Amino acid sequence: MDLSDIRREYTRGGLRRNDLPDSPLQLFEHWLKQAIETKVPDPTAMTIATVDENGQPFQRIVxxxxxxxxxxxxxxxxxxxxxxxxxxxxxxxxxFPWHFIERQVHxxxxAExxxxxxxxxxxxxxxxxxxxAAWASKQSERLTARSALEGKFMELKQQFAKGEVPVPTFWGGYRVKPKSIEFWQGGEHRLHDRFLYQRNDDDQWGVERLAP
Known part of the structure; x- marks a missing residue:
């Protein structure tokens, strides 16, 4: 299979320095709203990358x-x-891979x-x-078969049928405090627009354009 000729032009518009707010959160919110309004599939889906003790990166979507x-x-x-x-x-x-509207945010x-x-x-x-399901799945552990997971789910569904489901002690979340936020807007002839916001020592945001 030859993949070398698979490409498309990006024609939805550019991103200019004068369009950028002082805070990247403002632009992120604007882009997210547009992704939702234009019915981008799973607009809140994001790939997250972490690194193990050997320096091996891992990615998954949450x-x-x-x-x-x-x-x-x-x-x-x-x-x-x-x-x-x-x-x-x-x-x-x-x-955030919003390819449908020719945008990405990195x-x-x-993580706290x-x-x-x-x-x-x-x-x-x-x-x-x-x-x-949060109770039923020991996430990332090996499973002998899908039927084992389904069986555990049905068992717990009966157990909690008449009452509230308590929060598992092994379930939680994280808040990612950003150090940098990059906005990528597709452009014609591969002349994409990229702007990188970086948080400085005074907890303020600086921004600069990157080559595509």
């Missing part, structure tokens, strides 16, 4: 559940591979565990089936 000036929030099993990586190395990378930063109050508030807002 859903963004909140964002603010304080950072970007996601939830996970605290026994998962990504959580174990973050316990030893809090540095993380997030990537974030680097440090959420408080128990934050975790409880989000967990209790989830559909009951999702709460039960």
């Amino acid at each position: 859903l963004l559940k909140d964002y603010s000036d304080d950072g970007f929030v996601f939830y996970t099993n605290l026994g998962s591979r990504k959580a174990l990586h973050l316990k030893n190395n809090s540095q993380i990378s997030l990537h 974030i680097t930063g440090d 565990p959420l408080t128990k109050k934050e975790v409880f508030k989000y967990f209790t807002s989830r559909p009951k089936e999702s709460q039960i």
Whole structure:
């Protein structure tokens, strides 16, 4: 299979320095709203990258559940591979691949565990089936067969049929405090627009254009 000729032109418009707000969070919110309005599939899906003790990077897709000036929030099993990586190395990378609107956002930063109050508030807002699934799955551990996972889910569904599902002690989340946020806008003839915001020592944002 020859992949060398698979390409397309990016024609949806550019991104100029004068269009940039002082805070990257403002631009991120604007782009996220546009991704939702244009019905980009899974607009809150982001690839997150962590590194193990040997320096081996790992990537997976999770859903963004909140964002603010304080950072970007996601939830996970605290026994998962990504959580174990973050316990030893809090540095993380997030990537939003909004190809449908010819945009990408790349974030680097440090992941900080959420408080128990934050975790409880989000967990209790989830559909009951999702709460039960959190109990059923020992994320990243080996499974003999899918039937084992389904069987555990059905067992727990009966167990919690008449009551509330408690928050598992092994379930939580992280807030990623960003150090840098890069915005990529596709351009014609591969002349893409890239702007990198970086947080300086005074906790302010500087911005510069990068070559595509």
